[in-house]
Amino acid sequence: MSATLFYFDGRGKAEIIRLTMAAAKVPFTQVDIRQKQQFEALKAEGKLVFGQLPLVEYEGNNLVQSCSTARYFAAKGDLLGANEQEKLNVDILFEGTRDFNSAFMSYGFAGFTEVLDNAKKTAIPKYLPVFNSVLLRNGSNGHLVGSKLSLADIGLLEVILTIEELLGEDELKPYPEVQNFLKVMKSNDAIANYLRSDLRRKKNDEKYVAEVKRVLY
Amino acid sequence: MSATLFYFDGRGKAEIIRLTMAAAKVPFTQVDIRQKQQFEALKAEGKLVFGQLPLVEYEGNNLVQSCSTARYFAAKGDLLGANEQEKLNVDILFEGTRDFNSAFMSYGFAGFTEVLDNAKKTAIPKYLPVFNSVLLRNGSNGHLVGSKLSLADIGLLEVILTIEELLGEDELKPYPEVQNFLKVMKSNDAIANYLRSDLRRKKNDEKYVAEVKRVLY
Structure with a gap:
């Protein structure tokens, strides 16, 4: 439907x-x-x-x-994790992506460059290293939890697409796991479409x- | 454990x-x-x-x-709703209680009277009528969803206890369903303890x- x-x-x-x-x-x-x-x-x-x-x-x-x-x-869509442990991790990491994303929500409403400057000073150096580490610990498979797409990935994708578009892909260079994550996400047919x-x-x-x-x- | x-x-x-x-x-x-x-x-x-x-x-x-x-x-604790429909409603209403609660989170950090004055001007007149109506539509049983305690109730309780303590119980007088809700919550042994x-x-x-x-x- x-x-x-x-x-x-x-x-x-x-x-x-x-x-x-x-x-x-x-x-x-x-x-x-x-x-x-x-x-x-x-x-x-x-x-x-x-x-x-x-x-x-x-x-x-x-x-x-x-x-x-x-x-x-x-x-x-069965995107909340395969078992209780995965469900817990997906929920926690998804909430983290919402905090990260909130740094960009006022883009245009609280200025354009001002919001980006602020994100570069606080949210980006706080959250990108964390998600880079989580991706690494999860086996560098381009997913935050387990071996398939979850809501946590989708939440992170929203922020990374914003950073790529508004600040340029170079902003992601210090975070190779995040770069790989973005590549994997973009290779998902449903998301790419x-x-x-x-x-x-x-x-x-x-x-x-x-x-x-x-x-x- | x-x-x-x-x-x-x-x-x-x-x-x-x-x-x-x-x-x-x-x-x-x-x-x-x-x-x-x-x-x-x-x-x-x-x-x-x-x-x-x-x-x-x-x-x-x-x-x-x-x-x-x-x-x-x-x-x-089986507090997320008894079926898919209840689970959906509990999740939506819980999120609403978080927005409502955020009006009080900076109490003391962004001033004391300032935070309360602001809550009286915006969050309280926005959210108390909504929750009063939801309680009424759910049958005036002192619960937001179904006939037993849920996370949505717990989320609302946090805010209502704050209002009662910081602004006085008279603040709830225009909202009889909310007053009844508070009475029902306080009669829950686990919560009262x-x-x-x-x-x-x-x-x-x-x-x-x-x-x-x-x-x-």
């Missing part, structure tokens, strides 16, 4: 859901929220428990809270930031 | 873990981190994947990332804020 994602025409909090649905092979379409009245209509219909986007309509459920939605589809498709939205720009603010305020 | 929690001598990011372990009836002891060298020793031993507290040692695992740790113990015990730490004060800063910086 197909899912419908309601979000702004950008990555933001929806990107982890899109990547997870793609990896789990759940087909989805998107409704871009461009006008305040579309957002207000969703709220009035009672579809947004906390009055926030993203929303995914799927099999009669109104899925909100992006991490919950990602976990829900990851479960459908998604990244090439027009389901993948563009990085934040001035126009996007203005559109989001117009809808929200 | 007993768990050992390593954290500062306060609630902070560890409180959701303590409440969950109590509700799941997992016995635990606490090691208070008061000196920088204790913190550095845990890092040097490789127990803190992301270099952050809280840490729980349990059955040979080094559990980090507080939400993952809470989910782990909630699973042990925990709240009466010295495992429950005090609200943040100047001394605590200084101690945390001394360990971290």
